[in-house]
Amino acid sequence: MNIQDLLRPTIKALKPYSSARDEFQGATDNMVFLDANENPYNNGVNRYPDPQQGDLKKIISKIKGIATKNILLGNGSDEVLDLLFRAFCEPNIDNIITLPPTYGMYSVLANINAIGINTVQLDANFQPQISKILELADTQSKILFLCSPNNPTGNSFTTASIEALLNGFKGIVVIDEAYIDFSEQKSWITRLEEFPNLIVTQTLSKAYGMAGIRLGICYASTAIISVLNTIKPPYNVNTLTQNKAIELLTDKDLAPQQIQTILQERTVLIKELETIRFVSKTYHSDANFVLAKVDNATMRYNQLIEKGIVIRNRTTQPGCENTLRFTVGTVQENKILIDTLKSIS
Numbered sequence: 364m365n366i367q368d369l370l371r372p373t374i375k376a377l378k379p380y381s382s383a384r385d386e387f388q389g390a391t392d393n394m395v396f397l398d399a400n401e402n403p404y405n406n407g408v409n410r411y412p413d414p415q416q417g418d419l420k421k422i423i424s425k426i427k428g429i430a431t432k433n434i435l436l437g438n439g440s441d442e443v444l445d446l447l448f449r450a451f452c453e454p455n456i457d458n459i460i461t462l463p464p465t466y467g468m469y470s471v472l473a474n475i476n477a478i479g480i481n482t483v484q485l486d487a488n489f490q491p492q493i494s495k496i497l498e499l500a501d502t503q504s505k506i507l508f509l510c511s512p513n514n515p516t517g518n519s520f521t522t523a524s525i526e527a528l529l530n531g532f533k534g535i536v537v538i539d540e541a542y543i544d545f546s547e548q549k550s551w552i553t554r555l556e557e558f559p560n561l562i563v564t565q566t567l568s569k570a571y572g573m574a575g576i577r578l579g580i581c582y583a584s585t586a587i588i589s590v591l592n593t594i595k596p597p598y599n600v601n602t603l604t605q606n607k608a609i610e611l612l613t614d615k616d617l618a619p620q621q622i623q624t625i626l627q628e629r630t631v632l633i634k635e636l637e638t639i640r641f642v643s644k645t646y647h648s649d650a651n652f653v654l655a656k657v658d659n660a661t662m663r664y665n666q667l668i669e670k671g672i673v674i675r676n677r678t679t680q681p682g683c684e685n686t687l688r689f690t691v692g693t694v695q696e697n698k699i700l701i702d703t704l705k706s707i708s
């Protein structure tokens with residue numbers, strides 16, 4: 364498969380904007396910078412940020428075991444996903460495939476970019492229906508979005524089904540691994556070389572506790588990363604975000620310890636939910652949330668709001684009738700949740 368054949372014609376022909384910081388590299392601290400029309404007085408943010416986020420990428424590269432040349436960073440996964448649409452999907456011509464119930468941003472971004480949406484609902488076990496997906500795909504189907512672990516169901520797709528889709532689908536396969544750090548499944552980033560059409564996205568918003576700084580990560584072949592680099596806004600990850608991410612990721616034990624506690628609490632939460640009279644089922648979770656089936660999701664959702672607890676009502680999602688999605692909170696928050704569920708039971 365040749366990635367060049369999948370790109371939009373305008374993107375293939377694109378000459379990227381070259382910023383001052385792109386044209387001069389090899390900066391050292393004692394140089395005089397009169398190239399970017401910045402205010403020269405230092406306040407910590409008077410200079411433009413590093414457009415390639417070199418220091419931050421090095422840390423992520425080390426944590427994840429992937430070369431920096433296979434990494435692109437964005438203003439949240441949402442920016443990364445939007446870049447993928449702009450690289451591969453021609454407005455009013457191309458389409459994507461999504462597998463509901465899943466993350467809502469794929470179809471929102473498709474609509475914003477005037478891209479068609481084809482859907483194949485997950486099966487009763489929330490796994491992809493391989494042959495239906497491959498039959499539905501046509502020559503204009505440019506991206507297949509796989510969210511694994513999936514939001515809002517919490518499960519991972521089987522290795523065999525993802526492999527079958529990577530081999531059978533003739534476009535880009537995006538695996539959204541926003542929740543991978545809560546999962547026992549291995550990340551697909553180790554298999555980028557095997558599948559030239561594979562793109563993996565991750566984020567610092569969930570396990571790493573940095574939803575507020577907006578930092579999304581894209582892992583792909585160097586061929587794909589260099590295309591995305593030509594279309595991303597030059598300074599898309601700001602200085603405050605880069606500095607905060609470096610600061611928190613440098614504390615190597617912080618995220619792993621929090622993840623450990625969240626996983627223990629997930630087990631407790633599932634056990635407790637199963638004792639609640641109106642909960643008929645909980646679903647296996649590889650993420651930091653639990654989906655549960657109840658008698659009347661909208662009624663239970665409103666009862667919890669009245670008690671000051673906000674969860675997500677997923678009842679309108681295909682295959683998710685009368686389900687609620689509970690994020691795993693702190694030990695104390697989870698206790699408040701369970702006590703409240705018992706009191707309205």
Ligand SMILES: *Cc1c(COP(=O)(O)O)cnc(C)c1O
Pocket residue numbers: 438439440441442466510514539541565566567568569574577578579
């Ligand atoms: C939360 C979430 C993200 C994270 O998006 P950011 O823009 O990086 O905060 C991505 N994908 C899925 C499936 C999510 O649930």
